[in-house]
Amino acid sequence: MLDDQIAWWIAGPVMGLCVVACRVLFNGRLGVTGGFSELLGKAAAGRADFDWRGWFALGIFAAGLLFVVLAGARSFDGYGWMTRTFEGGAQLWMVPLLLGSGILIGYGAKVAGGCTSGNGLAGTSALSPAAFASTATFFGTAIVVTVLIEGLI
Amino acid sequence: MDSTLVTNRQRGAGALIGLAFGFMLCWSGMVDPDVIRRALLFEDAYMFLFMGSAVGTAAIGMRLLARTERRAVLTDEPIGWTPERPTRRHVGGSLLFGLGWGVSGACPGPVAAQVGQGMAWGTVTLVGALVGVWLYLRADGLETEPAADAPQPAVAAPA
Numbered sequence: 001m002l003d004d005q006i007a008w009w010i011a012g013p014v015m016g017l018c019v020v021a022c023r024v025l026f027n028g029r030l031g032v033t034g035g036f037s038e039l040l041g042k043a044a045a046g047r048a049d050f051d052w053r054g055w056f057a058l059g060i061f062a063a064g065l066l067f068v069v070l071a072g073a074r075s076f077d078g079y080g081w082m083t084r085t086f087e088g089g090a091q092l093w094m095v096p097l098l099l100g101s102g103i104l105i106g107y108g109a110k111v112a113g114g115c116t117s118g119n120g121l122a123g124t125s126a127l128s129p130a131a132f133a134s135t136a137t138f139f140g141t142a143i144v145v146t147v148l149i150e151g152l153i
Numbered sequence: 154m155d156s157t158l159v160t161n162r163q164r165g166a167g168a169l170i171g172l173a174f175g176f177m178l179c180w181s182g183m184v185d186p187d188v189i190r191r192a193l194l195f196e197d198a199y200m201f202l203f204m205g206s207a208v209g210t211a212a213i214g215m216r217l218l219a220r221t222e223r224r225a226v227l228t229d230e231p232i233g234w235t236p237e238r239p240t241r242r243h244v245g246g247s248l249l250f251g252l253g254w255g256v257s258g259a260c261p262g263p264v265a266a267q268v269g270q271g272m273a274w275g276t277v278t279l280v281g282a283l284v285g286v287w288l289y290l291r292a293d294g295l296e297t298e299p300a301a302d303a304p305q306p307a308v309a310a311p312a
Contacts, residue, residue, distance in 0.1 A: 002180060008202040011181040015203075016210025018174045023218055026163045027225040027232045030170070032261040037286050044287075051160070052167030059171020060262060064269020066172070067179040075179050079274040080186030080258040095277055097256060102281015103288070104253030105260060110289035112246025113237070116260040117174075119247070120204065125211030126234050133239035134247040141251025146193035149256065 002071035019122045022056075029126070031118025032057060033109040085153050112138075162227045178266045184275075186258025193255065253281075 022028040035057025042050055050058070068074055078084065082094050109115035112134045114123055120138070123131020181203055182188040192200035223232050237243075254260050257278050259267065264282060267275025 005182045005199070006177070006180040008181070008199050009206055011177045012203040012206030013210040014173060014177050015207035016212075016214065018170050019207075019211035020214030020218070021166070021170050023215065023225075023232055023234075024223070025166045025226050026228045027230050027234075028163075028167075029234065030174075032265060033282075033286065035171070036261060036265075036283060037290065040283055040286055041290060044290075050164070052163040055164040055167040056171040056174070057265060059168040059173075060175030060178070060265040061269040062168075063172045063175025064179060064184070064266040065271075066269075067176055067266075068270050074270045074272065075182065076185035076187070076272075078187070079272075080190050082186075083274070094274060098274060098277040099281040099284075101253040101257035101259075102264070102278040102283075103285040104249045104281075105257070105264075105278075106282035106285020106287075107289050108246045108249030108251075108253060108285070109261065110246070110286055112243050112250060115250060115262075116254070117262050119243075121207055121211060123237075125208050125215050126236060127212070127215075128234075128236040130237035130239045130243045134243045137244050137247035138251035138254060141248050142255035143193050145252055145255025146190055146258075150190075150194060 002067065002075070015121065016125065019125055022052075022122070026052060028052060029118065030056070030122045031114050032060065033106070033115040033118055035060075036106065037110065081149060081153060108138075159228055166227060174262065175266045175269065178262050179270065184259075184263045184266045184270065184272075189254075189258040189263075 019030045022030040031053070035053045035055075038050055038054035039057055042048065042054065079094065079098075082097065083091070086093050105115070109118070112119060114120070114131065114134060116138070119128075119131040119134040124135055178184055181199075183200070183203070188197070189200065191197040218232050224230060225232055250260075259275070259278055261282060264275055264278045268279050
C-alpha cells in the first residue's frame with residue numbers, strides 16, 4: 001500500500017489539517033524552516049529545550065524513518081536530474097550544487113519569513129498577502145529554473 | 154495549569170503533527186526530487202492538486218476559527234493572527250528560495266524526510282539549509298516568523 005503514491009485528495013487535506021491543528025492546539029503557525037531555526041538556535045546555545053517548532057521538525061525526520069520501516073524500502077531512488085546527469089566520479093559535483101541550493105533555501109526562507117510550508121501552506125491559508133507574494137515568487141522562480149535546467153541537460 | 158506541563162504537551166503535539174506531516178510528504182512522493190521536477194515542468198498535476206487541496210482545507214479551517222472566539226486547547230491563549238503586508242524581503246527571500254528549490258528539487262520539509270529515510274544526498278541539502286539559516290541568524294538575528302511563533306521567553310540558563 002505504501003508503495004503507491006497516496007491520492008492527492010487524501011494527502012493534501014491531511015497537510016491542511018496539520019496547519020489547523022497548530023492553530024487549534026497552541027495558536028502556532030506551522031513551518032518547517034521555523035523548526036530548523038529553533039533546533040539550530042538552541043543547539044548553538046548548548047541547549048536542547050526545543051519549543052514545539054523544533055519538535056515539529058524532529059517529527060518529520062522521524063516520519064521518514066517510520067516510512068522506511070513500514071514500507072520496507074525508501075520511497076524513491078536517486079536525486080532527480082542530478083543523479084541521472086552526473087555519474088561515477090562526476091557525482092562529486094552534486095555536493096557543491098546541493099550545498100549551494102540548501103544555503104539558498106535556508107537563507108531565502110528565513111529572509112522571506114517562511115518556506116513552502118510556512119508561507120506556501122500556512123500563510124496562504126491564513127490569507128496573508130505577504131505569503132501570497134512569497135508563494136507566487138518561489139513557485140515562479142522554481143518553474144523558470146527547472147525549465148532552464150531541463151533545456152541545458 | 155503547570156507551565157512546564159503545558160510546554161511539554163505543546164512539544165508532544167508538535168512532534169505528532171510533524172510525524173503526520175512528514176509521513177504524508179513521503180507517501181505523496183514529495184520527497185522525490187523527480188516528482189517535484191515533473192510538477193514544475195507541468196508534466197504532472199499531482200503536486201498542484203496536493204498543494205491546492207491542502208491550502209483549501211486549511212483555509213476553511215482557518216475561516217471557521219476566525220469566526221469564533223476560541224482559545225487554544227493546550228495553551229488557553231486566544232486564537233488569532235495578523236496578516237502581513239508584502240515587503241521586499243518576502244519577494245527577495247523567495248527568489249533565493251525558489252532558485253534553491255528549482256535546482257535541488259527539494260524544500261525544507263521533504264529534505265528532513267529524506268534524511269529520515271536515510272538518503273545521503275538529502276543530508277548534503279540539509280547541511281546547506283542549516284548553513285543558510287545560520288547565516289541569517291548570524292547576520293541580523295531578526296525573528297521573521299509571525300509574532301505568534303516567537304520562541305517562548307528564554308529561562309535564564311543556570312550558571
